[in-house]
Amino acid sequence: DIDECGTEMAHCRANQFCVNTEGSYECRDCSTACIGCMGAGPARCKKCNKGYRRDGAKCLDVDECAGAEEPVCTGVQEVCENTEGGYRCVCAQGHVRRDGQCVE
Numbered sequence: 001d002i003d004e005c006g007t008e009m010a011h012c013r014a015n016q017f018c019v020n021t022e023g024s025y026e027c028r029d030c031s032t033a034c035i036g037c038m039g040a041g042p043a044r045c046k047k048c049n050k051g052y053r054r055d056g057a058k059c060l061d062v063d064e065c066a067g068a069e070e071p072v073c074t075g076v077q078e079v080c081e082n083t084e085g086g087y088r089c090v091c092a093q094g095h096v097r098r099d100g101q102c103v104e
């Protein structure tokens with residue numbers, strides 16, 4: 001078997017990494033935490049994607065909702081909900097969004 005990944009023979013797109021297989025190779029997507037990678041998972045990133053920070057070898061999600069001096073969500077009865085790589089503003093419990101506002 002020729003390891004195409006270790007030669008110029010493998011052609012993977014940006015934000016993919018090469019995995020050698022018997023007689024060929026596969027291109028697999030990098031973790032969403034990464035901008036470019038050398039393998040699977042958030043510990044193999046070349047750089048961390050927006051919304052992630054490096055902690056040792058890993059790119060970890062930034063919790064935009066925690067520790068912010070200014071509130072992230074500024075609407076009345078809006079609360080911040082952390083998501084992987086970002087956040088979203090949702091209505092507080094017992095409220096629904098109507099015409100862009102959170103109402104009971």
